[in-house]
Amino acid sequence: MANTANAELPKLDYPYDGLEPYISKEIMTLHHTKHHQTYVNALNAAEQAYAKASTPKERIALQAALKFNGGGHINHSLFWKNLTPQKNGGGKLSDGPLKKAIEETFGSFDAFKKDFNTTTAGIQGSGWGWLGVSPKTGRLEIVTTANQDPLLTHTPVIGVDIWEHAFYLQYKNVKADYLNAIWNVINFDEAERRFKEATSGSKL
Numbered sequence: 091m092a093n094t095a096n097a098e099l100p101k102l103d104y105p106y107d108g109l110e111p112y113i114s115k116e117i118m119t120l121h122h123t124k125h126h127q128t129y130v131n132a133l134n135a136a137e138q139a140y141a142k143a144s145t146p147k148e149r150i151a152l153q154a155a156l157k158f159n160g161g162g163h164i165n166h167s168l169f170w171k172n173l174t175p176q177k178n179g180g181g182k183l184s185d186g187p188l189k190k191a192i193e194e195t196f197g198s199f200d201a202f203k204k205d206f207n208t209t210t211a212g213i214q215g216s217g218w219g220w221l222g223v224s225p226k227t228g229r230l231e232i233v234t235t236a237n238q239d240p241l242l243t244h245t246p247v248i249g250v251d252i253w254e255h256a257f258y259l260q261y262k263n264v265k266a267d268y269l270n271a272i273w274n275v276i277n278f279d280e281a282e283r284r285f286k287e288a289t290s291g292s293k294l
């Protein structure tokens with residue numbers, strides 16, 4: 091457990107207003123400095139309590155907090171890397187292995203985004219939408235997780251936060267508008283890096 095103690099809020103690679111107009115500065119500021127920071131603080135508190143726990147019962151009692159806040163930290167750390175300003179290439183899927191795999195799996199880039207948005211819009215309550223690589227088949231699949239559960243069944247390539255705190259201030263209850271907008275600031279270079287890592291050799 092020691093290596094996961096003292097989790098820290100990662101710095102963003104772009105300014106808080108860098109994803110405008112698709113994700114507002116206000117959302118990004120609160121999401122990073124308040125929401126993510128809270129997961130980090132609570133994860134560290136749970137890790138410290140776990141380290142001090144002397145009975146199985148005490149350790150079991152901390153499992154939910156570790157999963158929720160640890161998942162929140164993992165997911166948000168991945169999410170920030172997932173995004174990049176449009177002027178830095180956000181939303182642009184260049185020719186390469188990821189584009190090829192997306193077109194083979196979903197028919198086209200647009201069909202993939204439509205499938206992803208339809209599946210993800212169906213999440214009841216809070217959760218995450220993912221494009222992941224199945225370790226069994228090596229193929230791309232769209233999957234969802236509830237709450238702050240991290241993606242464990244697949245290697246994540248793209249993760250999208252579907253909690254209301256990710257969009258409500260700008261998009262109110264219209265989740266579909268948020269889902270359409272976010273593709274303009276997805277960092278496909280980062281997605282391709284993860285895809286290559288997931289499909290290279292030994293893991294499959």
Ligand SMILES: [Fe+2]
Pocket residue numbers: 121125166251253255256
């Ligand atoms: Fe979030």
